[in-house]
Amino acid sequence: MLDVNYVRENFDLVREKLATRNFDVALLEPFAQLDSERRALVRERDDLNATTNRVSKEIGNLMREGKRDEAEALKAQSKQASERAKEIEARLGGIEEDLRTVLTRVPNLPHESVPAGKDEAANTEARRWGMPRDFAAEGFEPKDHVDIATALGILDLERATKITGARFNVLSGLGAKLERALINFMLDLHTGEHGYREILPPLMVNEATLFGTGQLPKFEEDLFKVRFERDYYLIPTAEVPVTNLHRDEILNGADLPLSYTAYTPCFRSEAGSYGRDTRGLIRQHQFDKVELVKITKPEESFEALETLTGNAEKVLQLLGLHYRVVTLSTGDMGFSAAKTYDIEVWLPSQNTFREISSCSNCTDFQARRAQIRFKREGKNKTELAHTLNGSGLAVGRTWLAIIENYQQADGSVKVPEVLVPYVGVTEIR
RNA sequence: GGAGACAUGGCCGAGUGGCUUAAGGCGGCGGUUUGCUAAACCGUUGUAGGGUGUAAAGCCUUACCGAAGGUUCGAAUCCUUCUGUCUCCGCCA
Numbered sequence: 001m002l003d004v005n006y007v008r009e010n011f012d013l014v015r016e017k018l019a020t021r022n023f024d025v026a027l028l029e030p031f032a033q034l035d036s037e038r039r040a041l042v043r044e045r046d047d048l049n050a051t052t053n054r055v056s057k058e059i060g061n062l063m064r065e066g067k068r069d070e071a072e073a074l075k076a077q078s079k080q081a082s083e084r085a086k087e088i089e090a091r092l093g094g095i096e097e098d099l100r101t102v103l104t105r106v107p108n109l110p111h112e113s114v115p116a117g118k119d120e121a122a123n124t125e126a127r128r129w130g131m132p133r134d135f136a137a138e139g140f141e142p143k144d145h146v147d148i149a150t151a152l153g154i155l156d157l158e159r160a161t162k163i164t165g166a167r168f169n170v171l172s173g174l175g176a177k178l179e180r181a182l183i184n185f186m187l188d189l190h191t192g193e194h195g196y197r198e199i200l201p202p203l204m205v206n207e208a209t210l211f212g213t214g215q216l217p218k219f220e221e222d223l224f225k226v227r228f229e230r231d232y233y234l235i236p237t238a239e240v241p242v243t244n245l246h247r248d249e250i251l252n253g254a255d256l257p258l259s260y261t262a263y264t265p266c267f268r269s270e271a272g273s274y275g276r277d278t279r280g281l282i283r284q285h286q287f288d289k290v291e292l293v294k295i296t297k298p299e300e301s302f303e304a305l306e307t308l309t310g311n312a313e314k315v316l317q318l319l320g321l322h323y324r325v326v327t328l329s330t331g332d333m334g335f336s337a338a339k340t341y342d343i344e345v346w347l348p349s350q351n352t353f354r355e356i357s358s359c360s361n362c363t364d365f366q367a368r369r370a371q372i373r374f375k376r377e378g379k380n381k382t383e384l385a386h387t388l389n390g391s392g393l394a395v396g397r398t399w400l401a402i403i404e405n406y407q408q409a410d411g412s413v414k415v416p417e418v419l420v421p422y423v424g425v426t427e428i429r
Numbered sequence: 430g431g432a433g434a435c436a437u438g439g440c441c442g443a444g445u446g447g448c449u450u451a452a453g454g455c456g457g458c459g460g461u462u463u464g465c466u467a468a469a470c471c472g473u474u475g476u477a478g479g480g481u482g483u484a485a486a487g488c489c490u491u492a493c494c495g496a497a498g499g500u501u502c503g504a505a506u507c508c509u510u511c512u513g514u515c516u517c518c519g520c521c522a
Binding site: 039042043045046047049050052053055056057058059060061063064071072074075076077078079080081082230250373378382 | 475476478501
């Protein structure tokens with residue numbers, strides 16, 4: 001959510017910036033009217049409440065002095081004020097609801113360093129690490145992960161479809177162990193080398209939590225809703241529960257930045273992507289992810305984004321997987337982000353890079369929704385913190401990237417060296 | 430699933446309709462005293478909105494005692510619903 005005062009005072013600039021995000025700026029049209037009406041009504045209501053308070057107090061004093069008749073005479077005056085205040089309160093409620101409807105659906109403002117453009121074509125490549133493996137030189141044609149893993153008996157898509165449906169998968173044997181190895185490897189790296197604290201959060205969250213990180217109210221169709229006494233949703237990413245750890249809190253400035261990492265399964269309905277990535281593990285309704293979250297002071301957040309992205313890249317470097325980092329354009333970024341780097345891993349079967357991590361600085365956008373604030377030492381003012389998150393990494397996609405990039409001519413898969421202690425074997429055959 | 434108790438500020442805790450602007454204590458912050466520390470004493474203390482102010486400060490004002498409604502001239506206090514916590518019983522990994 002954007003700052004109301006900022007929107008009021010910089011309306012044209014806000015409009016202009018939002019237009020670069022493919023946001024329909026016509027939706028902002030009612031803002032000025034609603035905002036000024038709200039303030040007028042608040043003022044009127046508060047004045048009436050002040051009258052009610054003053055007269056009621058007077059009534060109390062008169063009663064105590066035994067002047068019953070005088071007290072009775074004042075009641076009408078007080079009653080009238082409080083009734084009018086209630087009427088205005090009702091109107092105000094409607095206005096605030098409308099204003100909220102507008103503001104909660106407006107995306108974050110892009111940072112000035114973000115390339116302007118309407119879609120992924122405007123993304124810019126920030127850097128590239130490693131080289132694609134030269135299969136031609138090795139004299140064989142790389143297969144895709146479905147063929148390799150199915151043949152090895154470590155991936156079973158057919159049975160997953162039977163027991164659940166499309167876009168689910170069963171890993172078995174060393175396939176399951178490789179997944180678990182990756183999770184442990186990533187968590188050990190981030191907690192041991194990068195200074196993150198490990199969190200194991202709930203996988204179902206309430207509406208307020210999803211509002212805090214920006215999934216609700218606008219993107220409900222992307223989520224799995226659970227039937228229960230009240231609405232719960234399966235988390236689409238650990239960013240949701242972990243960022244919300246500090247919802248409605250005022251943190252001590254000296255404790256910032258906070259760095260958390262969490263492994264969780266993630267659940268996404270993938271509404272609107274029915275034809276896309278239907279083969280294999282790329283796009284699943286349930287997948288594992290190790291997430292990185294940082295809560296920082298405002299002046300530190302963009303540097304923290306570089307650090308966080310670097311922490312995610314380190315995983316790929318240690319695994320020896322070729323990748324590139326892309327700065328998303330204004331039109332390609334997610335709702336809450338002010339700046340996003342996607343990390344894309346090389347997939348030989350597709351002869352291209354595919355997203356394996358998305359690292360975003362959400363500035364104060366989520367913090368305002370979730371009321372994550374802090375106080376600087378010796379200061380009385382509360383300030384909104386900045387929140388960041390990034391995959392470190394998407395485990396399922398890392399799994400398939402390893403299968404494809406480490407495949408051998410005989411159909412076996414070499415285990416990357418850093419994973420050998422975790423998997424217990426040097427190759428999967 | 431059944432029975433009962435409870436929810437007050439950073440923490441403990443008083444407050445059963447108006448003299449509450451939420452007592453008192455602890456903690457925090459500032460100060461006095463002191464060779465230093467401690468103790469003692471004095472002062473101070475939350476969040477959000479609106480108004481005023483060139484800005485900071487300040488000043489005026491509203492709301493907030495788990496949440497949402499209601500009764501009343503007036504609600505922390507009474508009523509309704511919800512949420513959460515605790516205790517006991519049952520069930521359960």
